[in-house]
Amino acid sequence: MTHTTPYILPSLLAADWSKVAAEVKRAEDVGVEVLHLDVMDGAFVDNISFGPQMVQTVRKCTSMYLDVHLMIHRPDHYLERFLQAGADNITIHVEARYDTSVVETLRRIRAAGKHAGLALHPDTPFEAAIPYAQEIDLLLIMTVVPGFGGQPFMEKETMPKLAAARDYRDAHGLKYNLEVDGGIYIHTAPIAKAHGANAFVCGTSFYGREDTAAAMAGLTQCVS
Ligand SMILES: O=C(CO)[C@@H](O)[C@H](O)COP(=O)(O)O
Numbered sequence: 001m002t003h004t005t006p007y008i009l010p011s012l013l014a015a016d017w018s019k020v021a022a023e024v025k026r027a028e029d030v031g032v033e034v035l036h037l038d039v040m041d042g043a044f045v046d047n048i049s050f051g052p053q054m055v056q057t058v059r060k061c062t063s064m065y066l067d068v069h070l071m072i073h074r075p076d077h078y079l080e081r082f083l084q085a086g087a088d089n090i091t092i093h094v095e096a097r098y099d100t101s102v103v104e105t106l107r108r109i110r111a112a113g114k115h116a117g118l119a120l121h122p123d124t125p126f127e128a129a130i131p132y133a134q135e136i137d138l139l140l141i142m143t144v145v146p147g148f149g150g151q152p153f154m155e156k157e158t159m160p161k162l163a164a165a166r167d168y169r170d171a172h173g174l175k176y177n178l179e180v181d182g183g184i185y186i187h188t189a190p191i192a193k194a195h196g197a198n199a200f201v202c203g204t205s206f207y208g209r210e211d212t213a214a215a216m217a218g219l220t221q222c223v224s
Pocket residue numbers: 011013014036038069071144145146147148149150151181182183184201202203204205
């Protein structure tokens with residue numbers, strides 16, 4: 001992923017898990033390049049989704065770039081399993097508990113030849129990411145409280161932070177992608193784009209639609 005290119009990232013959380021392989025193909029068939037996988041541990045967030053085995057299953061079905069969003073405590077403890085499972089980008093939360101540290105975990109991801117992402121909860125200010133700005137390939141600005149799909153976009157709470165993240169990046173000659181996640185639809189994606197986002201996670205607005213070709217076309221057009 002490059003920060004000057006817009007990407008639509010369907011989130012598998014909103015897919016029909018009774019036919020995961022077909023759902024992955026449904027995205028690939030309409031030109032999706034990057035798939036977003038939400039890992040939730042029931043502790044860092046109030047929901048449980050799936051773990052490395054699902055990432056491995058998806059990896060077997062596709063060569064799409066896999067963007068793995070870890071909403072878990074101790075991401076450093078579980079990191080190796082997600083690397084082995086075939087993730088291309090691994091995003092960790094700055095608010096999570098670590099056995100080691102955020103920076104050590106980001107460095108391990110890059111040392112494995114993968115891309116490293118850092119995520120900020122809506123309540124966490126951009127300043128929390130500054131110490132890691134040189135260590136990341138992607139900054140994920142959560143636009144809903146992490147844990148569930150289908151929630152409304154928190155524009156007022158998150159757009160000033162997204163713009164600050166863009167301005168800081170550009171002022172310092174950095175190149176991290178800016179991803180938004182939660183409540184992204186054709187009416188909210190352009191707002192996020194105007195504030196600096198180039199990667200748009202779309203759960204309900206992609207997998208919730210029967211016509212995913214139309215969904216992809218509409219979402220792509222509104223951020224191009
Ligand atoms: O990380 C998360 C939720 O915590 C997301 O990736 C959701 O899966 C987005 O779903 P929609 O808001 O697009 O339905």
